[in-house]
Amino acid sequence: MSFFRNPEIKRQLLLYFLLTATVSGILFCCDWVFGVLALSICLLFSTVHFLVTYQRYKTISSFCADLETLLHKDAQIRFDRYCEGELSILQNSVKKLTVRMRDSEHKLREEKEFLSNSLSDISHQLKTPLTSANLLLAMLNDPALDDRTRQKYISNLKEILLKIDWLVNTLLKISKLDSNTDDFVPAHVSMNELISAALSPLLISMELRAVTVEKAIGSDAGFYGDLSWTAEAITNILKNCMEHMSEGGTLKVEATENAVFSEIVITDDGSGIDARDLPHIFERFYKGKHSSSSSVGIGLALSRMIIIRQNGTVKAENTGRGARFTIRFYKCTI
Numbered sequence: 001m002s003f004f005r006n007p008e009i010k011r012q013l014l015l016y017f018l019l020t021a022t023v024s025g026i027l028f029c030c031d032w033v034f035g036v037l038a039l040s041i042c043l044l045f046s047t048v049h050f051l052v053t054y055q056r057y058k059t060i061s062s063f064c065a066d067l068e069t070l071l072h073k074d075a076q077i078r079f080d081r082y083c084e085g086e087l088s089i090l091q092n093s094v095k096k097l098t099v100r101m102r103d104s105e106h107k108l109r110e111e112k113e114f115l116s117n118s119l120s121d122i123s124h125q126l127k128t129p130l131t132s133a134n135l136l137l138a139m140l141n142d143p144a145l146d147d148r149t150r151q152k153y154i155s156n157l158k159e160i161l162l163k164i165d166w167l168v169n170t171l172l173k174i175s176k177l178d179s180n181t182d183d184f185v186p187a188h189v190s191m192n193e194l195i196s197a198a199l200s201p202l203l204i205s206m207e208l209r210a211v212t213v214e215k216a217i218g219s220d221a222g223f224y225g226d227l228s229w230t231a232e233a234i235t236n237i238l239k240n241c242m243e244h245m246s247e248g249g250t251l252k253v254e255a256t257e258n259a260v261f262s263e264i265v266i267t268d269d270g271s272g273i274d275a276r277d278l279p280h281i282f283e284r285f286y287k288g289k290h291s292s293s294s295s296v297g298i299g300l301a302l303s304r305m306i307i308i309r310q311n312g313t314v315k316a317e318n319t320g321r322g323a324r325f326t327i328r329f330y331k332c333t334i
Contacts, residue, residue, distance in 0.1 A: 009053070016046045122171060129160045129167075136160070170298055173232075174284070177305045184226040184309065191221040191255035191262070198234035199253075202242060210248045217255040223262035223329040225310040233303035237266055237314075237325050240300055244323065245270035264327040272318045281316050 020042035028035030136157045140150060176182040195217060199206075206213065223230075241251055245268050252267040273281060280286045284301040307314045312329040 006057070009050075012050075012053075016042070016049070020046065126164065126167065129164050133157060133160045133164075167298075170302055174298065174302055174305065177302075177309060182229070182309070184229060186225050186310070187227070188222055188224050189227045189230070191217050191223070191257070191264070194223070194227060194231055194234065195253055195255060195264075197227060197231035198238060201235055202238055205239075206242060206251075209242065209245075211242055211245060212248075212250045214250060214252045215254075216252070218257060221255045221257040221262060223257070224331070225312075225329060229306050230310065233306040234264065234266075234327070236299035236303040237327075241266060241268035241270065241323060241325070244268065244272075259331075261328045261330045263329075266325045266327075267319060267322060268324075269322040271322075272320075273316060273323050275318075278316060278318070282314070 020039065023042060024035050024039040027038040136153050139145070140153050140157075145153075173182075195215060199213065205211075238251065238253075242249075245251070249269050251269075252265075254263075254265040254267075256263050277286075282300050282304040283297075285297040286301075287297040304314050307327055307329070310329060311332075312327060314328075315326045317324050317326075
């Protein structure tokens, strides 16, 4: 029987045998009646002890079998079977471990699914411009092509390559934020400096579209965060607003600070956000109803990640005459 092959049980058997033999031998020397009585009592206690021990070992063995099943199969353990005596301590610890294991497994599955979807989206986003670039290269190889058309194709190819470069760089930044390997350097930044840095890449485009920017920035307004990353987040939001405005439109940027948070409000007089798109506008690779054909759907997603990374929030809403984005950087954890 495997129970009696256990080293611990063997030692207990030896100890009980020696004690029984010693006590019974001593009492037999005094009186055989006392010796028989002592032998009977020792055998009774030994039998009861080993029966209880056998039952405990049997329960532990069942518990180990259930754990083995849990590790190799998708099964459930009925912990209520092991909630008596000293097993209750082990039961509590294993139950916590099981909950953590299931949470980790669930998160791992979600991450794998998200990674698979992201890779699919990325490959789709890269496939279209790469196909266009290959077609342009094939047409540029035509010796009969006139200089004017050749220059047009080269210009189109440059635009495509710039788009691919922007897409790859943006995806790398998103990947950094996902894996918490970003290089944020927080410092106190004035709102004037932040808004100027955010508007700088868009000045030429705004001038070509005759877009007017109205700024209302508090003289002492500022926030604690990374200037470069935050400026990029604001730029993406400003760019999104500008793309949904007609020529000659007005873009308003307001910035204030109070004891609780620093706030930036960006308002445009464009077409606004479709009600069906509003709940999904910050989702990765989501393209709204009024998005341009060149839109990828990651600019606003990156903006949201950057803002949240710095203890901030961003909200999009319609004003009736356009869209409004409200960004807040809180001074304490919310």
